[in-house]
Amino acid sequence: MGSFGAALLVFGGVALVMTTHMVQAKGELEAAIPMAAAVQKQLVAGDNEAAALSARKLESHTKKAAGATGGRLWRALEWVPVAGPNLAAVRVAAVAVNDLAVNAVVPATGLSIDQLKPVHGRINLEALAAMEGTVQAANASANRASAQLARVDRAGLFGPVEAGIARLDSGLGQVGGLLDGLEKTVKVLPGALGAEGPRNYLMLFQSNAESRGTGGNPAAMVLLTAEDGKISISQQASSTDFVNARPKPIIPLDRETEALYGDKIGRWIPDMTLTPDFPFTVKLAKAYWAESFGTRVDGVISFDPVALSYLLGATGPVTLATGDTLTAENAVPLLLNEVYFRYEDPKVQDVFFAAAAASVFDAITSGVGDTGALVQQLTRATDEGRLMYWTDDKSQSKILAGTRLTGTLPTDNANATVVGAYINDNTGSKMDYYLDVTNDVTSTQCQARKPVLTGSVTLTSTINAADARHLPAYIAGVNFRPGDISTDVVLYGPVGATIDSVQVNGHKVKPSYSGQHLGRPAVKVRVFNVPGAVRKISYTMTGAPGKYGPLEVHGTPMVRPTPVTLSTPGCMQ
Template sequence: MATGLSHHDAPPRPAAPPFEARHRHRSPRGRGLILALIVLAGLVLLAIAWIGLRGFLAQQELNAAVPDVRAVRAAVAESDTAGAASAATELQKHAHAAVSLTSDPVWQLAEGIPWVGGNLSAVSTISRATDAVASDVIKPLVSIAGSVDPRTLHLTGGTLDLAPIVAAQPVMAKAQTAFDSARSDIGSIDRSSVISPIGSAVTKMRSLMAEVAPDLQAVDNTVRLLPGMLGADGPRSYLIVAQNPAELRATGGLIGSVVLVNADKGAVALSTEVAGTSIGPWPTPVFDVPTATSGLYGPLVGRYLQDVNFTPDFPLAARTASAMWVRTHGGVVDGVITVDPVVLSAMLKATGPVTLPSGDVLTSANAVPLLLSGIYARYPDAPQKQDAFFSKAASAVFDRVVGGVDGAALVKALAASGTSNRIQIWSSHASEQSILETTTLAGALPVSTPETAALGVYFNDATGSKMDYYLRTSVAAGAAVCRADGKVTTMLEVTLTNGAPANAATALPAYVTGAGSYGVPPGDIKTRIAFYGPEQGLLAGVKSKGVDVPSIAGTDNGRPVAVVEVQLAPGQSKTIDVQFLGTAQWAPGYTVDVTPTLKGDGTTPDVGARPSVARIAVPCSSVVK
C-alpha cells in the first residue's frame, strides 16, 4: 500500500521564475567576467582579422617589389639612370608599405604567440630586409651608378678620372654593409618553422638577393680597387705577362713576353716590353719557393721565368715573376696581370681591328691562329722574332685601349676573360690582394668547404715545344658517399687527345714539334697533369682503364696531389682516373678548377666559358673501403 500523498493530493509546486528572474541575483563580478570574455573573444577575432588583412596586403606589396628590383637591374644594365631611379622609387614605396603593415603594436604582440608568431616574424623580417635593400642599397647606388658602372669607365687620352670613383667609396661601403645585413637577416629565417606560402617567399627573397649579390660585389670591388691600383695615392707599376697556351703551364701558358705598365693619378702608360727569355735564368731560386712545390714541379720554378707558373698557385707564381723582374730591371712591382691571345681576341671585339708594325691586321677572328700557329710558320727558326711579334701585338692592343674605346664592350670582354680564368691579377699590396682573393681573378688554389670538395686539374707541357695548339682536353668529375664511415669519395677523369696531323713530324716547324730536343719524338705531345684533391683529403688511386698508373704523389698547402705524365702520338687518346677520399666533407658536393686550354682544332675558345667539366657517376664498387 502506498504511503504519503498522491500526485493529485500533493500541494502545487511554485511556478518557475522567468530567465531574467533566475539570473537577477548573480553577483556583479560574475556578470563582469562573462562580459569581459565576450569582449576578449571579439578583440581576438578582430585582431585575427586585422593581422590577416594586413598580412595579405603586405604580401601584395612584397610581390609588387620583386619586379621593381628586376626593373632596376635592367635599367642599370642599359645605362638608363632615369629608368633605374623611377623603378627604385617604386620599389621603395612598396617596401615602406610592407614594413608599415607588419610593424604595428598588434602585429608585434602577435609575434610572441607560439607557432603563429614565427610566421608573422618571418613576414616582418622579409619586409624590413626588402625596405633596407630599397632604401639603403638600391636608392643610393642608383644615384652614383653613372660614375661607378664599370661599363661607363673608359680611358680618355690614357687617363681615367678617379675623382667620381673616390667620391663613391663611402656610399658604396654603406650600401654593401646594408645589403650584407639584410641578406643575413633573410638567411636566418628557419624555413622549416613557417607555413608553405611564407617559406616560398623566403626562398624567393633569398634567390633574388643571390641574383643581385654578384653585381653589387663587382661594383664594390671596382670602387675599392681602381683608385689605389691606378695611382690615386702614388705611382704604381705592373707587369702584364703574356701567357702562351700553345705551350701549357698550370695557370694558362708559358710566359712569352712581359710588359711593364705605369699608372699615376689615373694616367696609364706602357713603359717597357721585353721577351720572357731575356729575364734569367738563375743558378739558384730568386724567391723562396716552398719545398712541396719544388717536389711536385721541380727546381726550375724559382729559376726560370717561363716556369714560375708550373704551379697553379698564381699568387706564388706572380710573386716569383715580380722578384725576377726586380732582380733584372730594378724598381718596384706593385702587381702582376696575365693575358693570352684568347683575351686579346676578346678585346679586339671592343677595339676593332688593329694594324701591327709588320703590316698585319690583327682581328678577333685571326688573333689566336696567327699568334699561336701562323707566326711559327713565318719565323720557324727565329724565336726572338716570334716573341717580338707577340709583344708588338699586345702593345698595339694596349695602345688602342688606353686611347679610348667603348667601355661597355671592353668590360664585357675583360669580365668574360676573368670568368674563364684567362685573366688573373695579383697585387703586392695586402689590402688589395685580400679583395682580389674573393674574386675569380685571384688564381689561388681552390678552397674546400664541409659541403664541397674543391678539386683541380692543371696541365703543364713536357714536350718543350708549341704542340699544345693541337691538344684536346676533356675533364669530368663526380662525388659519392660509398663508405660506411660517411666519408666522401671524389673522382677526376681526364682524357687527352693529340689532334695534330698524322705527318706532324715533317709538316710542322721544328720549333713547334720540339724536334726531339727533350726526348719526345716530333709530332708527339707529352703532358704532365696535376690532379688536386680536397684540403685534408687523401689520394686513393691513379688508374687508366682500371690499371694503376705511375704518378708523383705529394701535397700542396694541405691538398693531396698526383702528377701524371701522358705522351701521345698524333691521333692517340688516353684517359686517366684519379680518386680522392675527403676527410672533412659530409656532403658530395664538388667544384673543379681547370687550366684554360685551346680547343685543339685551331679555332678560338669561347672566352666567356669556364673550362667544361662533365659529370660522371662514381662506381662505389671500385672505391677504397
C-alpha cells in the same frame, strides 16, 4: 550569438585580414625580385636612367611588402605553431629587401660606371674616390639584408615560402656580389693607378697553347707604369731576354714545390707558371726581372690571349702594325696558332705578340668601346682565372684577399670546397691549342661527416692524324711525333682531405708525385694523347670532418672553355 559564435567571427576576421596581407606581401615581393635583377643588368650596362626607373619600381614594391607585414597582429601570430615561422620568414624577407632597395639599390643608380672610362688616356681618380662612400654604404646594406635572410630557419617553411626565400637569397647574392666587387674596385684603383706616386706593373702574357698551371708559357712580358690615373707601356720583353737553363733556381724553392714541379720551375722562365700559386710565380718573375733589368716592380699582372679576345668584344677591332685586324673572333686562333704557321722565327713571333698587346692596350686606355661591357669581360676573365693580380701594397692585398684575382687556393674549406685540376704541357710544343678539358666532381659533403669526392678530368685531342702531319715543328715540337700531346695533370684535394685512388681510362695508376702542396693533398699524373685520343683521369678523395662551402673546381684556363659538372646530393640548391 553567444561567445563561441563571437569567437568564430573574430577568428574569421583575423584570418581574412592576415590572408589579405599575406597575398599582398607575396605579390609585392614576387614583383620586386625581377626588378632587382633588372637594376643590376642596367647598371653594368651603364644605363643609369633605366636603372633609376627600375629602382623606383623596386622601392615601391618593397615598401608595400614591408608595410603589409609590419603590423602588431602579424608579429603576434608569428608565435602560432606551423604558420608562425612562415609569417616570420615573409616579414624578414620583406624588411630585408626593402632595406636593400632604399639603402643600396636606389643610391647605386646615382653611380656611373663610365667613371672608369679613360679620358685622354687618364682615369679620373678624384671621381673614383668620390664614389667610395656611396658604394660602401650600399654594400653594407646588401650584407645586412643577406645576413637577415641567413638567420631564417627554413626547416619548417611551406614549399612556396621556402622557394621564395631561396629566390630572394639568390638575388641578394647577385646584387651583393656586384656591390662588393665595386667597393673593392673603388678602394683599390686610386692607389693602384698611381694616386700617391708612380707604380710599375709587370704584365705576364701567358700562352694557353703551351699549358702551365695558371695558364701557359709566359713568353711575352710588358712593364706598365701608372701615375695619377694614366697608364703607359715602359718596356717590353720576351723569355729570351732572361737567363734560362740556369744551373740552379733563381730563388730558393721550398721542398714541396720542388718535389712536385722539379727545380725547372726556378731555372726556366717559361716554367715559372707551373704552380697554381700565383704569388710564388710572382717571386720568380720579380727575381728574373731584377736580374736582367733592375727596374722596380710594384705589382704583377697575368693575362692571356683568350682574355684579350674578351676585351676586344668590348673595344671593337684593332689594327696591328703588321696590317692585321685583331677581333674578338680571330684573336685566339691568330695569336695561339696561326702566328706559328706564319712566322718560324721565335723572335718575330714575340714582336707580333708585343704589337698585339700594345694595340689592344692603346684601345683600352683611349676609352674606346663600352665601359660596362669592358667591366663584364674583365670580370669574366677573373672568374676563369685568366686575369690575376699581385701587389706589394698591403692595404690592397687585404682588400683583395680571398678573391680569384689573387690566384691562390683557399686555405680552408669553409667558404668554398675547392678541387684543383691543373694542366702542364710536357710535350715542349704548342699542341695544347688542340687539347680540350672537362671536369666532373660529386661530393657527399651534405650527407656525410667525412665527405667522399669522386671526379674526373677528361683530356681530348681535337686534331686528326692527317692534319698533324702538316704541323710546323714549332707547334708540334721535336720530342714527340707530330700531333702527340704529353701532359702532366696535377690534382689538388680539399684542405685536410686524402686522395685515395687515381685511374686513367679505368685502369689504376701510380702518380709520379703524391704528397702535400699549398696545404692540400696533391698528386701528379702523366697522360699521353695521340691525335683524336681521349684520356679520362678518375679519382676518389675523402675529406676530413668540418665545415664545407659550395663545391668548386679551379683549374688551368685553356684555349677553349673548360666545362665543369658539379653534384652535391642533399645540399640545398
